[in-house]
Amino acid sequence: MIWIIGEYSDRIDNADELLENFVDGYLDELPSVQLQLLTAVVKLFLRRPQKAQKLVQQVLKTTTEEVQDPDLRDRGYIYWRLLSTDPAMAKRIVLAEKPLINDSQERTEPKLLEELTSTIGSLASVYHRHASEFVGKPRHKRSSGNRSKPETRINAQDMGDTVNSTTSMDKVAVQPTTPYNPTTLKSYNSITLKPYTHTTMSACACVRSHACGWGCSVVNR
Structure with a gap:
């Protein structure tokens, strides 16, 4: 829920009020929840600076001074310095568009998909290619008969x-x-x-x- 509020804070009118409810128990949350809350508040500040200015200062100060997790504390320092030096760069980094998730199965030919399904556990299912495309051919053709000794x-x-x-x-x-x-x-x-x-x-x-x-x-x- 915290991620949704931060990701779509430009569409949610009372996003600042919703995040304030979570900030009150910030130190009692797990490090993973604290990280999502910190990122959501920073996103809200980049989209609505006037509404989230006080909130972002509170969260950054708490993160850098009272949080025990070193990774989370370093993330707080990074956000704080980035926002204070170049807000435009911070906006391009934090609010960067995420790549779309493409399902590769939709582009797989039905015939190839059937063959890959029947060869699960082999290299063909790993490479997503026919076995004939990556299995090398012998350099010399084998003679059609038993070789006799001189x-x-x-x-x-x-x-x-x-x-x-x-x-x-x-x-x-x-x-x-x-x-x-x-x-x-x-x-x-x-x-x-x-x-x-x-x-x-x-x-x-x-x-x-x-x-x-x-x-x-x-x-x-």
Whole structure:
């Protein structure tokens, strides 16, 4: 009610009398009520200086000398100095027009509003935009199929058997059939061979039967 009297004091004929009733118990009110009463009296003084001159001096003096709230007391000092130095500036500040309250829901397209309602809790409802408008697209298109690992051809003619097939390197390994010493192994990429005491692998007739105990075998895992 105090805010209404101060905001429309130019339309209410007995605004000064109504505010005087509240000023009598000014110190007994809550700080929020005191702030509204102080602002209403200042607005009344800016619109009707002759009727509210005595009232505004009383409220400003009480606020700056007897009120315990520091924020309210500072507001009283600001109003007092502003009114005493530049009343025209005080009128532009205190009586400035408030911006109109616009309801953004009225300008929202029905289709977009329906989509935002169905996506409450997601970023679309926060941005008020379609998800397709802010979700980035991948830089590179995904290929339509499973990518296969690089393949190589293994020719095992030198091992006594002809292997002419295409297989992945990670599925092929040459392993010894007997215990070995790891320090004597030689690694060639992904194929590990144990040195033979024979002249060559092709000359060894026991590669397939493992008669010599040093044979190798191609293992498909």
